[in-house]
Amino acid sequence: MTADSTVIPFAFELKDTSLPLVTVLLHQADAAVLADELQQRLGETPNFFDDDPVLIDLAPLAGIEEPLAFADIVAALRRHRMRPALVGGGNAQQMADALAAGLPAAPAAVPSPKPRTVEVEREVIREVVREVATPVPTLIVDKPLRSGQQAYARGGDLIVQAAVNAGAEVLADGHIHVYGPLRGKAIAGSRGNTEARIFTTCLEPELVAIAGVYRTTETPLPKDVAGKPAMVRLVDGVLVMTPIKF
Numbered sequence: 001m002t003a004d005s006t007v008i009p010f011a012f013e014l015k016d017t018s019l020p021l022v023t024v025l026l027h028q029a030d031a032a033v034l035a036d037e038l039q040q041r042l043g044e045t046p047n048f049f050d051d052d053p054v055l056i057d058l059a060p061l062a063g064i065e066e067p068l069a070f071a072d073i074v075a076a077l078r079r080h081r082m083r084p085a086l087v088g089g090g091n092a093q094q095m096a097d098a099l100a101a102g103l104p105a106a107p108a109a110v111p112s113p114k115p116r117t118v119e120v121e122r123e124v125i126r127e128v129v130r131e132v133a134t135p136v137p138t139l140i141v142d143k144p145l146r147s148g149q150q151a152y153a154r155g156g157d158l159i160v161q162a163a164v165n166a167g168a169e170v171l172a173d174g175h176i177h178v179y180g181p182l183r184g185k186a187i188a189g190s191r192g193n194t195e196a197r198i199f200t201t202c203l204e205p206e207l208v209a210i211a212g213v214y215r216t217t218e219t220p221l222p223k224d225v226a227g228k229p230a231m232v233r234l235v236d237g238v239l240v241m242t243p244i245k246f
Helices: 031-042 070-078 092-100
Strands: 012-016 022-026 052-057 082-088 116-120 123-127 139-141 150-153 158-160 169-172 176-182 185-188 198-203 207-210 213-216 230-235 238-243
Touching: 022 082, 031 070, 052 070, 070 082, 082 092, 139 150, 150 158, 158 169, 169 176, 176 185, 185 198, 207 230, 207 238, 213 238
Parallel strands: 022 052, 052 082, 139 158, 150 169, 158 176, 169 185, 176 198, 185 207
Antiparallel strands: 012 022, 116 123, 198 230, 207 213, 230 238
């Protein structure tokens, strides 16, 4: 049991960080529970990750005393093409055990550079060093996607100007727009962006998912969106589908 008695309904979360990698925020110390939930949430989408480095955040587990099975945790993540690279947020013993398992501690946050003053021709100029994010281009697909085909917009949004047929798959780290029938799988916010949305002019999917929360054809679509223009978004961890009216 953790020191916090709050009940968490899931074993882990995927979050963006200031580091160039995804954070796996662990809520469960049981590696078997983690493995089961990874299979449930990512098992049908094997291309979520491509040997991407991830940071294991132990903050929710810092209050427990029993040792963590880091070898089993790493194995569970590796089965879904994640490569554990760093660990953070744990207590002293957890961090020591992680290091012994070959997982170094994440570096502390680096303070932003302070403005420096330079003198040019008797004038004092304050130069502020700023980091400018490199814009990620939107991926545009202008041909129908057939069964077995996949389009993935890494780091950005995806626009499909044609049909996504049954058996095809579209993924994006940001939003997904399908200007045609969406009959295959659509996975937005694939790296944990809960603000991502899915838009389509004809909602008939095999599966829709946002930030790991998914819905399949086993659950019938509401009549007001089935086969119609619709938007899919996350509200309090639940997928909500609303019609789009032109």
